[in-house]
Amino acid sequence: MKFICSQESLLHGIQIVQKGISTKIGLPIYNGILFEVSNDNKIHLFATDLEIGIDYYIPAQVIESGSVVIPNKIIGELIRKFPEGNIEIESLENNNIIIRENNATYKILGFSGEEFSNFPEIKIKSKIKIKQKIFKETIYQTIFATSKDESGSFLSGVLFKIINNKIEVVATDSHRLSYKNIQGIKPVPGETNIEKNSTDEIEIIIPYRALSELYKLLSDDEDVFTEIRVGERQIMFILYPDGRNNIRLYSRLIEGQFPNYHQIIPNSFKTEIKVNNDDFRDKMERISLFVREDLNIVKMEAINKKENSKIKERCEIILKAESPSIGEALERIPCFKKGEDIIITFNSKYILDVIRVIKADNILIKLNDPLSPAIITPDKDKSYIHIIMPVRTD
């Protein structure tokens, strides 16, 4: 195998596919990137931890075809340190790799390309296309609610339920739940958020890791799509499906039955609070310095004062925290409140996690009682709902 390509595109390619590598995997060969060279002046780069995998093509001048696995860490560092210009890579018989740049020559010990796994063939059940920007925002607003436990249960993934003309996206770690509803599936290509090739209802659970790597690869550009191919046990994302240099990411799917989340989402409330998101977030972040170490306890009070002002609903949220090792804290945040007074206690981390991903100016906090789930949503956007269970304090 021998080829010449630019430092820039080589580095770009390495940085994309190396997201597929996980240090947890014990086999040294999978800490490397597969370089496959055929004669069409493209180099195929592929890296995987056998759970997910990412591949990408870079343009090159091919001199001799073949394949080799180059250790990721050293090749990444090395290429990054080269100046712009052409780099020649050649593999020798014993999987030694020679890298040449102007007057420099480096030799790296590699692995045989034939021992590396292949990018899997996925038997496609359904195919959908979705705008990258929307997909990216959806991941951002849901993924943090997954469980960090590594048992591989449905809690460690995000549910995508595709029904008729919408996708419901749900993640929960059983203490909180994020729900996003993507509307607007239309059959006209190019003018919609989502395109779909069948009317089948699809329900899949995508692992956290696949989505978090995908998030880093997705674009904020309004006009680009990603294609999602759903298989029986695997899923594949094709970024820039229309362009020539597309990125592909595959992942296994999590098997299991996601709980009925519609049952969990309450729909009537005794108290509804509207508060400025930035203000609420700043003060919550500040008071979080004083939370008790284990459950990050913050007490939230919304009580109407008797000598109320002209505007009936004007109220304030009082946050209280105390830490035996630090001291006590109190914050006041002006808000509007409808309904009953309430005192409720939360894990401040759960609150911060959600208010950090809501971009709206104002948020609504909807409550029933100190032991029932609370809902936090953007003020005017009904497509996103986040539910948090409070902390019981006796």
Add this chain to the structure above:
Amino acid sequence: MDNINRLSIIHLDLDAFFASVEQRDNPAYRDKPLIVGGISGGGVSNLNRGVVCTASYEARKYGIRAGMPIWEARQKCPRGIFVPTQMNKYLKESRKFFQVCSTYTPLIEPLSVDELFLDVSGCESLFGSSEIIGRKIKERVYQELGLKVSVGIAENKFLAKIATNLGKPDGFYIIPSKDIQKILYPLPISALWGIGKKTEELLNKSGIYRVEQLARMPDSILENLLGKNAKKIKLLAQGIDENPVTPPSTAKSIGKETTFSTNITEKEILVKELLKLSQQVGYVARRKSYKGRTITLKIRFQNFTTFNRSKTLENPTNLDDIIFKTVVELLGKVRCKKGGVRLLGIKLSNLASGNERKQLKLLREEEDKKGDKLEQLTQSLDKIREKFGTKAVTRASLLSNPKR
């Protein structure tokens, strides 16, 4: 002035605590002989089988004392009002009482629900002398809780408690350092810590009745009479007590370990030992009403290399089964060395007390329901063990193999 400043120990004791709470809440009980007792939660019908927990001062006039059987109290005071204890209510008041005191110093040593020591040395510049602090607490307890507290102030814990007893009820008594002998010497010897009924009788037989006699007695004679305790008691009789006010230490972790007599290679035996240790750790944690989130497995091999592997759970636990499941999981992560295991240990840390705070769940999975059942089961087992001994119920796998 110097002397006053040295009086930094305050002893506080709520007067007829349970009875006063009941009298406060029920105007009908006020100024009447009220006896609180019986079996907690057993209702009035069970009252006769219990003992007196607290008698109001009005009832004490009839000779009713704490610890007396209810039937005897009824005989002594047939017109007395008998009510069952409501422990939760008293504990709530107790917490408020402690809270008031803790605003003046962190050096608090609780003796029981209604009694504690404070060391206010160093707090004078903030709140004033111990006398002022004592008065403030007394006033606040009355205003905020509606209860009377007796206060004793002196230069050490022993004298402060003596002072409280001298002032009771509704007392406020200071023993200035110059008056120690004057106040202490005439008291009966039973006023000293460490002199119970038996010792008192013994000393009485030798003609010793008052503290002064003990204080002046030569060491050798006293040692003959009292043995090891002689020195301590003599010091107390002289008004000397150097024990500092010590706040209760909070446990950081609960752990148990076993060193095997021979090195163990069979996993089965290790797992069995872990089960035993899990039960021991769980039991201690439940007794002290602690729950821990972090569980650590300690394993030492024959060559003395030691590994600690831990896992932090989402919710704190003190259940044997959860501890056991976790340590077995951790054991699986340790690559066993040749030559076998010398020592196994389990530690429960990241402790939080009791049930008080819990992150609630949205989804009640099968496992949570199982968890609730497990908790009930463990509680029942604990009750059986408390009643019939630790070996009354055990795991089948922990029984030694029956011999054929």
